[in-house]
Amino acid sequence: MKIGDIYKVREVAGENLIVEQGKSQADMTKVISLNSTALLLWKELQGADFSLEDAAHVLMNHYGIPKEQALIDAQKWIDALSRCGIIE
Template identity: 45%
Template sequence: MKINSNFKLRHIAGETIIINQGTPDADLTRIISLNASARFLWNEFSGQEFSVDEVSYLLAKTYHIPVQQARQDATAWVISLKKCNVIID
């Protein structure tokens, strides 16, 4: 899977949000805001293929959390962004 290249990060009013560029039928009524760890993952995996396992490993290593917790967090991040077509297979 990978991050859809139509989506870009922007910093507005102290928040990091995802905007959809290049899609004329985009729903502009939805705002996707990222917290610091979600922004970190975006920056690490943007422009490349990745798996939930790779995301889990990076979370566990970076934040010193148990692998099981990292897997749950990685899965939640992927599912949330897939629902919005930000992450595509």
């Protein structure tokens, strides 16, 4: 899977928001804000093909959490972005 190339993260008023590049107007009904963990995953995995295990390894390496918890957390991140059509 991969984060769509048309999506970027921009800081707006202290929030990290996913925006679609090339749109002249933002659709404010689809604002997606990333917390620090989601932003970490985004920064580490953007531009690369990745798997659930790759995302989990980012979390394990950064936070020192067990693999089982990392897989659960990574799956939640993937599911949320997939529902929005951001992950291909």
